[in-house]
Amino acid sequence: WTAKMAEEQQESSQGEMEGVNCLAYDEAIIAQQDRIQQEIANSNPLVSDRQDLSVLQREYSEEDTVYQLKIKDLYKKYSYIRKTRPDGNCFYRAFGFAHLESLLDDSKELQKFKAVAAKSKLDLVNEGFTEFTIEDFHNTFMDLIELCEKQPSLQELLSSFNDQNVSDYVVVYLRLLTSGYLQREHGFFQHFIEGGRSVKEFCQQEVEPMSKESDHIHIIALAQALNVSILVEYMDRGEGGTVNHHVFPEGGDPRIFLLYRPGHYDILYK
Amino acid sequence: MESKYNLKSPAVKRLMKEAAELREPTEHYHAQPLEDNLFEWHFSVRGPPDSDFDGGVYHGRIVLPPEYPMKPPSIILLTPNGRFEVGKKICLSISGHHPETWQPSWSIRTALIAIIGFMPTKGEGAIGSLDYTPEERRALAKKSQDFCCDACGCSMRSALMALTPNSNPGAEDRQAQELAQQISFKAESSSSRQASEGGAAESEASSAPVQEDAEQTEAAPPSGADGARTPGRPLSPRQRRAQQRGETAARGPASAPPPRPPGPPREQSQAGSAALIVLLTLALAALVFRRLYLANEYRFHYDL
Numbered sequence: 270w271t272a273k274m275a276e277e278q279q280e281s282s283q284g285e286m287e288g289v290n291c292l293a294y295d296e297a298i299i300a301q302q303d304r305i306q307q308e309i310a311n312s313n314p315l316v317s318d319r320q321d322l323s324v325l326q327r328e329y330s331e332e333d334t335v336y337q338l339k340i341k342d343l344y345k346k347y348s349y350i351r352k353t354r355p356d357g358n359c360f361y362r363a364f365g366f367a368h369l370e371s372l373l374d375d376s377k378e379l380q381k382f383k384a385v386a387a388k389s390k391l392d393l394v395n396e397g398f399t400e401f402t403i404e405d406f407h408n409t410f411m412d413l414i415e416l417c418e419k420q421p422s423l424q425e426l427l428s429s430f431n432d433q434n435v436s437d438y439v440v441v442y443l444r445l446l447t448s449g450y451l452q453r454e455h456g457f458f459q460h461f462i463e464g465g466r467s468v469k470e471f472c473q474q475e476v477e478p479m480s481k482e483s484d485h486i487h488i489i490a491l492a493q494a495l496n497v498s499i500l501v502e503y504m505d506r507g508e509g510g511t512v513n514h515h516v517f518p519e520g521g522d523p524r525i526f527l528l529y530r531p532g533h534y535d536i537l538y539k
Numbered sequence: 540m541e542s543k544y545n546l547k548s549p550a551v552k553r554l555m556k557e558a559a560e561l562r563e564p565t566e567h568y569h570a571q572p573l574e575d576n577l578f579e580w581h582f583s584v585r586g587p588p589d590s591d592f593d594g595g596v597y598h599g600r601i602v603l604p605p606e607y608p609m610k611p612p613s614i615i616l617l618t619p620n621g622r623f624e625v626g627k628k629i630c631l632s633i634s635g636h637h638p639e640t641w642q643p644s645w646s647i648r649t650a651l652i653a654i655i656g657f658m659p660t661k662g663e664g665a666i667g668s669l670d671y672t673p674e675e676r677r678a679l680a681k682k683s684q685d686f687c688c689d690a691c692g693c694s695m696r697s698a699l700m701a702l703t704p705n706s707n708p709g710a711e712d713r714q715a716q717e718l719a720q721q722i723s724f725k726a727e728s729s730s731s732r733q734a735s736e737g738g739a740a741e742s743e744a745s746s747a748p749v750q751e752d753a754e755q756t757e758a759a760p761p762s763g764a765d766g767a768r769t770p771g772r773p774l775s776p777r778q779r780r781a782q783q784r785g786e787t788a789a790r791g792p793a794s795a796p797p798p799r800p801p802g803p804p805r806e807q808s809q810a811g812s813a814a815l816i817v818l819l820t821l822a823l824a825a826l827v828f829r830r831l832y833l834a835n836e837y838r839f840h841y842d843l
């Protein structure tokens with residue numbers, strides 16, 4: 270009997286050891302993820318210089334006919350690409366940069382956009398976001414818009430977007446705007462959310478935390494929140510040889526063009 | 540350009556704001572930075588009413604990473620409470636096993652409210668969590684009022700605003716529970732901490748490194764004080780389980796104990812708990828068989 274108990278006790282303390290191992294395993298995963306992120310960061314700027322579209326061709330082998338055909342198709346409409354770091358925030362960074370860049374030589378649109386952006390914080394506060402926790406992000410965003418008013422060189426805008434502090438704060442604010450819009454229109458968006466989650470839960474799990482990737486629903490919400498039209502070219506392994514695109518919101522007249530490859534967004538230029 | 544975006548320390552800017560926001564104690568929580576270090580705060584929280592922590596006021600430290608608010612704060616309880624281990628860093632989860640993660644628009648206040656909301660939830664064997672009995676927790680709640688913090692000079696009797704009978708904590712409680720459901724806490728080991736600090740060492744090197752040394756010295760007094768007040772108790776869950784087992788074993792055959800049903804396995808590890816279940820089932824079968832055998836001794840005679 271006592272032998273049995275001792276054995277049982279030993280077994281249960283083994284169970285506790287497993288718990289500890291489990292945590293160590295967690296830590297190992299986190300450490301490895303950090304290393305991978307660091308490698309990605311070292312080899313990819315947050316937002317790259319504009320490059321010829323031919324860089325895409327070189328990313329895939331000659332025999333990869335699906336992609337090579339689709340890249341040829343892209344060539345019919347676009348000439349350049351600007352890459353963003355694949356860190357889970359690429360949609361927001363690509364959108365933020367491409368839009369402000371497009372406004373550099375359009376002061377009328379810039380003023381309209383500034384008014385929308387200025388008012389947006391109040392909308393969030395009215396929705397229940399805490400003012401003092403979101404205002405730093407909003408201020409950074411407004412500072413960038415004001416920078417654009419001064420018609421800086423493209424290089425200046427680019428270096429702001431490559432300053433991790435500034436760039437991440439802009440991403441946070443764009444995420445907040447996306448979350449705010451989804452929650453404001455929860456009646457509509459609820460139908461598109463999987464897994465029995467509420468819109469609020471979805472926002473807190475998939476929108477507001479950094480590095481959470483974006484899907485259609487995020488793009489629609491942000492495009493509508495800021496009243497900006499976005500065109501996304503979808504390039505995946507699907508057959509057909511052509512790249513499909515989608516305009517958010519539908520029927521808009523897009524001024525910014527993004528390239529989507531599974532899990533990642535870059536900026537395209539005509 | 541660089542000077543216009545003088546965001547060399549967005550964390551400092553944000554923490555100053557939070558310090559102003561939290562300057563006055565409320566009925567439920569209070570937190571302020573230490574005088575010499577904006578990146579280390581001390582806090583006090585009131586145990587949630589209608590729980591084993593009712594009447595308790597608990598004290599602890601908050602350590603802010605240099606990347607705050609992009610990275611979550613770590614929280615260390617200093618008052619023995621029976622729910623969180625004393626002196627052990629717990630952080631708002633960034634584990635890949637949980638979909639919930641820290642959000643930059645959350646604040647120290649969010650973390651405090653989450654802690655309050657988290658107290659009545661089950662520890663379930665998570666590292667850094669304790670599952671003391673309700674009696675032990677109630678005793679610790681009473682005792683918690685005697686705690687005084689050497690580092691910040693805070694006494695728990697006067698740390699928070701007194702509860703007024705007509706105050707309505709309803710909204711705050713709901714918020715706390717809601718948050719507690721979303722956030723998960725987990726113990727943070729030094730490896731991930733170093734990794735995260737190393738990752739952004741360039742941002743501001745000034746105040747963060749002080750934290751590590753301070754921790755060793757401060758974690759000691761509360762546990763010592765605890766030992767003095769209740770010698771031999773409170774036990775860790777593991778010790779207690781071992782003790783219970785010992786007791787059962789001791790009175791085992793004489794008082795013909797009802798076979799103890801196997802408790803739900805606490806560890807989340809699949810393999811470990813599966814093995815445990817099989818073993819406990821075997822033990823149970825052996826027990827039952829033995830009872831039958833004893834009771835019906837005359838019926839079967841095996842030549843073993």
